[in-house]
Amino acid sequence: MEDSELDNFIICKKCHTLHRKIKLHHGTKALCQRCNTLLYRHHQNFIDRLLALSLVELIALIVSFSFTIIRINLNGVYRGLDFSSMFYTIFHHHYYIVGIVLLFFIFIFPLVILLSLILALILMKLKSSKYLVKRLLILIAKISHWSMIDIFLLSILVAMVKLFNYAQLEFSVAFTALILVILLDIFTLKRITFSDIWDEYEQIYKR
Numbered sequence: 001m002e003d004s005e006l007d008n009f010i011i012c013k014k015c016h017t018l019h020r021k022i023k024l025h026h027g028t029k030a031l032c033q034r035c036n037t038l039l040y041r042h043h044q045n046f047i048d049r050l051l052a053l054s055l056v057e058l059i060a061l062i063v064s065f066s067f068t069i070i071r072i073n074l075n076g077v078y079r080g081l082d083f084s085s086m087f088y089t090i091f092h093h094h095y096y097i098v099g100i101v102l103l104f105f106i107f108i109f110p111l112v113i114l115l116s117l118i119l120a121l122i123l124m125k126l127k128s129s130k131y132l133v134k135r136l137l138i139l140i141a142k143i144s145h146w147s148m149i150d151i152f153l154l155s156i157l158v159a160m161v162k163l164f165n166y167a168q169l170e171f172s173v174a175f176t177a178l179i180l181v182i183l184l185d186i187f188t189l190k191r192i193t194f195s196d197i198w199d200e201y202e203q204i205y206k207r
């Protein structure tokens with residue numbers, strides 16, 4: 001069987017039944033015949049919607065990187081937590097490896113993924129640079145597991161719970177932005193899978 005022929009099939013994530021893909025009507029979805037699991041859905045204005053969500057996520061990410069995330073008031077002494085002071089403290093105490101790993105997991109990878117996705121979507125809208133779009137999509141697929149900004153938020157929450165008895169905590173706009181980033185991430189990943197993006201890619205560049 002050729003690769004292009006294989007593209008016409010889809011495997012159910014849950015029960016591994018093989019299905020032949022059919023073209024769906026607007027707003028409908030395909031379910032597994034055996035276990036009713038969602039296989040794929042028809043996305044209207046797929047590229048535009050994903051692009052809009054990604055741009056909002058990029059703005060939220062920049063906001064969360066730029067401002068104080070939480071302010072801690074410990075008996076009248078204020079300390080703010082933000083990305084730059086956090087990395088300054090880590091490197092100042094000579095935890096270089098921890099600092100570099102953190103820098104990649106919570107700063108560089110999330111930013112590279114989002115910027116690559118936005119660039120790929122814009123090029124797909126313009127129907128240009130087929131090869132570059134392919135490289136970008138492969139890059140995103142490779143590093144998407146290494147974005148750990150959600151784990152970073154989780155660790156802030158755990159620290160906050162521990163500090164709750166001793167200090168007053170104030171959430172700032174960057175904290176809200178960080179939550180928005182995670183929610184958009186979950187929403188886009190849950191609603192839109194990589195096979196959807198590849199399907200669009202095949203459709204756009206088939207000639």
Ligand SMILES: [Zn+2]
Pocket residue numbers: 012013014015016017032033034035036037
């Ligand atoms: Zn199934």
